[in-house]
Amino acid sequence: MTSFFEVKNLQVTYPIHGGILGRQVGAIHAVEDVSFHILKGETVGLVGESGCGKSTLGKSLLKLIPANRGEVLFENQNILALNRNEFQPFRKRIQMIFQDPYSSLNPRMRIGDILEEPFTIHGLCPKAERKDKVIELLQIVGLRPECYEKYPHEFSGGQRQRIGIARALAVRPDFIVADEPVSALDVSIQSQILNLLNRIQNDMGLTFLFISHDLNVIRYFCDRIIVMYLGRVMEILTRDELLDPHFKKHPYTEALLAAAPRAHPDKVRQVKPLKGDIPSPAHPPSGCVFHTRCPEAKDICRQQIPLLKNKVACHFRERDEKTVA
Ligand SMILES: Nc1ncnc2c1ncn2[C@@H]1O[C@H](COP(=O)(O)OP(=O)(O)OP(=O)(O)O)[C@@H](O)[C@H]1O
Ligand SMILES: [Mg+2]
Numbered sequence: 001m002t003s004f005f006e007v008k009n010l011q012v013t014y015p016i017h018g019g020i021l022g023r024q025v026g027a028i029h030a031v032e033d034v035s036f037h038i039l040k041g042e043t044v045g046l047v048g049e050s051g052c053g054k055s056t057l058g059k060s061l062l063k064l065i066p067a068n069r070g071e072v073l074f075e076n077q078n079i080l081a082l083n084r085n086e087f088q089p090f091r092k093r094i095q096m097i098f099q100d101p102y103s104s105l106n107p108r109m110r111i112g113d114i115l116e117e118p119f120t121i122h123g124l125c126p127k128a129e130r131k132d133k134v135i136e137l138l139q140i141v142g143l144r145p146e147c148y149e150k151y152p153h154e155f156s157g158g159q160r161q162r163i164g165i166a167r168a169l170a171v172r173p174d175f176i177v178a179d180e181p182v183s184a185l186d187v188s189i190q191s192q193i194l195n196l197l198n199r200i201q202n203d204m205g206l207t208f209l210f211i212s213h214d215l216n217v218i219r220y221f222c223d224r225i226i227v228m229y230l231g232r233v234m235e236i237l238t239r240d241e242l243l244d245p246h247f248k249k250h251p252y253t254e255a256l257l258a259a260a261p262r263a264h265p266d267k268v269r270q271v272k273p274l275k276g277d278i279p280s281p282a283h284p285p286s287g288c289v290f291h292t293r294c295p296e297a298k299d300i301c302r303q304q305i306p307l308l309k310n311k312v313a314c315h316f317r318e319r320d321e322k323t324v325a
Contacts, residue, residue: 045222
């Protein structure tokens with residue numbers, strides 16, 4: 001099957017400035033040599049601890065943050081190489097849902113105007129028809145037509161996130177990057193928003209990159225999962241592989257699973273949750289970036305960077321190509 005979306009050897013760094021002259025003295029390696037693909041209609045999860053580069057990766061796919069190196073192929077076109085005008089038609093097709101429903105909506109604009117804005121920006125649908133389109137969008141995300149006249153402060157967090165989702169859907173995108181869309185919400189509201197996203201994905205056949213630090217959310221929602229640590233991909237696995245206790249996973253994936261709250265706490269857990277903090281991305285460890293926290297680390301892990309081979313980047317998880325989904 002051909003890839004709908006493909007990322008090749010992507011690198012994104014943030015400069016660190018210092019001294020009285022404010023010169024660049026170093027760099028934060030937020031995304032390092034990341035490669036993966038997404039098929040049309042697939043929901044792919046991106047999981048990893050806070051600060052591992054998930055949001056940076058997501059934003060760089062929409063060119064909101066510039067990449068230093070690598071390619072982002074959308075239907076085989078490298079969108080990183082396009083100028084502003086050339087990128088415009090792609091910009092409409094890729095939308096982002098942001099983590100914080102409180103700060104992502106302009107408090108001075110009515111909901112109707114917020115949702116009409118994407119039509120204006122992209123010159124879609126005649127002005128006279130826009131109000132009807134917005135009301136249709138409000139209905140899709142489970143909000144009443146009266147919301148058109150209201151302001152963001154009149155809504156709860158869950159309702160604001162519904163508005164954020166409606167805004168992303170306004171231009172009928174093909175691909176949505178959802179960056180922690182439920183992490184700022186109460187647990188009871190989280191499942192409503194996840195159900196809404198699931199329904200939208202099924203009804204509209206959208207392709208999703210779903211970013212979360214919560215494996216429980218990821219395993220509910222995603223067909224395949226990319227596990228990231230300190231800017232690098234550690235493993236890519238299917239939901240079935242993630243849930244299969246006999247499938248030998250990357251030690252980091254095992255540790256993330258061990259740390260996630262479980263539905264069946266009575267079952268014995270064999271892997272100890274991770275100890276210690278994630279190292280600084282300004283000075284990533286040599287060799288395998290996970291070696292400083294890995295219970296299985298050997299000399300080779302300190303010396304050689306393991307390549308992502310057959311969907312796993314670990315010197316001690318060699319996988320047969322035929323067994324990989
Ligand atoms: N604008 C910025 N300037 C400098 N460094 C940044 C900037 N944004 C992020 N970083 C750094 O880049 C690294 C990756 O950050 P990023 O926000 O992508 O992580 P994340 O996985 O999304 O974390 P979280 O789960 O907390 O949202 C972190 O070390 C962060 O401090
Ligand atoms: Mg983030």
